[in-house]
Amino acid sequence: MSQDVPDPELRAALHRAADMIADYLQDVGQYPVLPRVSPGEVDALLSGAPPLEGESLNAILDDYARIIEPNITHWNHPGFLGYFSITGSGPGIVGEALSAALNVNAMLWRTSPAATELEERVCDWLRQMLGLPELFRGHINDTASISTMLALAAARHSQSDLRIRDLGLAGRADIPELVVYTSDQAHSSCDKAAMTLGLGLEHVRRIESDRDFRMSFESLVEAIDSDRRAGRRPIAVVATAGTTSTTSVDPIDRIAELCRREGIWLHVDAAYAGSAAICPELRKEFAGWEQADSIVFNPHKWLFTPIDCSVLLMRDVDALRSAFSLVPEYLKTDEEGVTNLMDLGVQLGRRFRALKLWMVIRAFGVEGLQARIREHCRMARDLASTIESDPDFEVVAPVPFSVVCFRWRAGNSPVEQDSQNEALLNEINAQGPVLLSSTSLEGRDTLHLAIGNLKTTEQHIQDAWKLIRSAADRLSAAQPG
C-alpha cells in the first residue's frame, strides 16, 4: 500500500495544476501587478492551526486559487517593470516540476550521477555562451548572495599564510584587518557576505563612483594604498557588471590588471547583466572579466530560468574546494575523479537546478536567447529616447542594458522633487497595470524601470509610458496654485 496520495488523485491534481499554470501565464495581465491587499489580510484567510485530517488535493487547489494566486505580486505580469524584472519561462517551469518529482539530493556524484554531470555540462554551456576561457568552472547555487559569499570565502582562504579555515580570525594577534573593496553602487550582498564571513561591515570600502555610476578607478587605487600603509590587508575587489540601481559596469579591465598586480582576488558581480554577454555585440561591456578569479551570474534573473539559480564561475575551482571541502565518515565514497558538489560550498543538500537551465537553453537556443535579450535592450533604449524627448522628465543614468532610471522634473527644489517623484511612483503603482520601483542616485529619489519579462512587448512599454505621463499630469493638476 502506497502511503503517498493515491496515484489517480495525484495524477488528476498534476493535470489540474498543468492547466492552472498555463491559464495563469496566459491571463496574468488581467491582475493588477501588486495585489490589492493589506498586511494581515492573507493570514486572516488561513487557518490558525494545521488540519488534523488530510484534505483532498482538489480542495487545496481550490484554496490556492482563492487565497494564494490573487494575493501574490505578479512577477509574471508584462507590466512588472520594477527591481530586476524576471521570467521563469515555460521550459523552466517544466524543468522545476520534474526536478521536484525526482527529488534527488545531488550532494555526491553517486547520489545523482545525472544531476552532477548535467550541472557541470550546462555550466560549461553557459561559459561558452558568455565567451569565457575554458578554465572557468561553474557551480550552481541558490542565490547571488551565496555565490558572492562563497567567492569571498575563497578569497579569504587564499590568504594561505593565515590558516583562517582552521584557526579562524578571532583572538589572533597575527592577523591584520582584511579589507574588501566595492563601489557605492554595489549590491548589499557584498556587505552581507563581509558580515557573515567575520570581516565586518566597516572593512567593506564603498569606493565612490563616477557620474556614470561606475567605480572610480583612481579612488580604488588610493583606498588600497591607504589600507596597505595602515597595515591592513586588501583581499578582494568586487566589481559590478550591471549595478542594481542603474546597471552600470565598473571598469573591469583596469581593475583586473590592478588586482593581478596587487595579488588581490577579483570577484565580478554580473548577477543580472551577465545574460547580456551572450550577445557578442554587448560583450565589450564585460571586457576584463575573463581575468576575474570568480564571477557570479544568475540565470534566474535575465536568462528566463525560474528562481532560484545562481552560477558561480570559478577560474580555479580548487580554490573553492579547498575552502569548503570536508567529508564526514557517513559520506565517504569510492568513486574516483568525480565531482561531489557538496565539496564546493556551505550547503550539503542540493536541488537538481541544472535541469531547468538545460531545458531553458535548449528550448530557446542560443540565438533565441540572444534575440530576446536584444529586444529587451532595444525597448529600454527606445523608452529612454521617449523619456528624454519629454521636457518634464530626464533620464539620469546611461542605459547599457534593459534598465532605465529617470526622474520627473517636478518641484522647485531637490527635496520637493524627491517627494514629487515618490508621489508619482505611488500614483503609478496604484493603477494596477504597471509596477516600477525606486532607487536613490546621488542622494536623489529616482524611478527605476527594468525590462526582463518575456511577456513585455513594445505595446506594454508604450502603455506604461502613457500611464506614467498621465499620472504626472494628474499630480500636476492637483497641485495648489
Add this chain to the structure above:
Amino acid sequence: MSQDVPDPELRAALHRAADMIADYLQDVGQYPVLPRVSPGEVDALLSGAPPLEGESLNAILDDYARIIEPNITHWNHPGFLGYFSITGSGPGIVGEALSAALNVNAMLWRTSPAATELEERVCDWLRQMLGLPELFRGHINDTASISTMLALAAARHSQSDLRIRDLGLAGRADIPELVVYTSDQAHSSCDKAAMTLGLGLEHVRRIESDRDFRMSFESLVEAIDSDRRAGRRPIAVVATAGTTSTTSVDPIDRIAELCRREGIWLHVDAAYAGSAAICPELRKEFAGWEQADSIVFNPHKWLFTPIDCSVLLMRDVDALRSAFSLVPEYLKTDEEGVTNLMDLGVQLGRRFRALKLWMVIRAFGVEGLQARIREHCRMARDLASTIESDPDFEVVAPVPFSVVCFRWRAGNSPVEQDSQNEALLNEINAQGPVLLSSTSLEGRDTLHLAIGNLKTTEQHIQDAWKLIRSAADRLSAAQPG
C-alpha cells in the same frame, strides 16, 4: 506577441510532464536504486555545446526520459534506505510546480504578500505540531547547513560587546577566541558554519559521546570550563536531536540548563528527527529543546516535502534580524509592521517554499503525518529485532526513530570485520533493489539503514533483509577455507 513558448506547446508539455511524473512515481521501483552508470557516461550523452536554435519541448522531454531519468539515483525508490531516506510527496510536487510558475521573489512583503504571510503561518503550524512555545518564530531556508550557519551567526552577534557585525573579527586584539561545542557525532554543517563565520575549525570542540552516541554532558562541562580558564569565550553549543549516523539525541535538557546558566547560545540540530516530535509519544526524546535559542528542522528530510525546505525556529527572531538586516535604497518600502523575509538571513532572493509545505500538511493532515512517522519507526524497530535475533549480525546503536545501524559479525579481527562489512555493503548495493549507506562508529565500519520513504512498506523491509542476509551468505561461501 508572447516570446515565451507558445501557450499550446507549453500546456501540452505541462500535461506530458504531469503524466511522466505520475508514471515515474508509480514505476520507480522497477529501476535499480543506483543507476548502472560510470562517471562520464551521462556527460557523453550530452551535447558539448549549447544548441544555436531552439528545440521543441517534446524533443527535450524525450531526451529527459532517455538521458536523465534513468541515470539519477532514485531517491523515490521504496528500496532507498541509505543516508536519510526522504520523500518529496505528491502534494509537495504539485506545490513546487505552482511555485515555479508564480516565480515570486519573496524578499519583501510587497514583492509577495501571500508568500510572506503563508510562510509565517505555516511555520507557526509546524511550531504547534512540534509542541514548541508560542514565542518561537520560523524562517524557511534552503538547507540545514544555512539554517545552522545563520543560527551561529546570531549567536556570534549576541556577543554585543564585540561589535562583530561592524568591526569583524580580524586584526582585533580585543577579541578572545570564540568557541562552539558539539558532539563527535554532530553533522559536518556545524564545522562548515564555523569555517565560514571565521571561527575556525579548531574552535569547534567535538565533545566525546557516550556508548549510546549522545554527547557526554560531563565532558561538555569540562571543555567549557577549560576554555574559559584559557581566556576563550564559549558562544554556542550545538546539540543534536537525531545524529546523522545513529539518530541519537543529546541530553538536551541538561545542556539547555547549562547554557542558560553560562549565557551560551543553544542551537538544536533536529534537521532529520524533528519530524518525530509531531508524535506526542516521541516528543519526550526532545525534552529541553523548548529552552533552545534556535532549532533547525528540515521538512524536506522526513516530513515528505520536496528538497529544499529547512525551517530555522528562533526563540527571538530579532536576534536573527539584528544580525542580518541591511536595507539598501533600492529595497526601501513603506509598509509598516510587516516581515520582509530578506532581513532574516544572507540570501536576498527567496523562492516560495512555504507553498509546498502548506500543501503537504493539508493533504496528509497532522494525524496522517503522525501515522506515517509512527509506521516508519515501527518498521525500524521490527527490523532491529529481526537483525538482533540473527547471530551473524548485531545492532550497534539504539533505534529511537527510523534508522538502524548494524554490523555483520564476520572476520576474525576488527580490521577484517570492517573490510567484510564494506564488501557486504557493495554486494547489497550492486543488486539493485536496495541502497544502504555506511558510517563509522567508534572507528568501526557500520551499515546504516534509514526508513523515510512513503513507498517503503513492511514487504520492502522484509525483502531488503532477505537480500542483506543472502548477500552475506554468498560472501561467506566465497571465503577461502
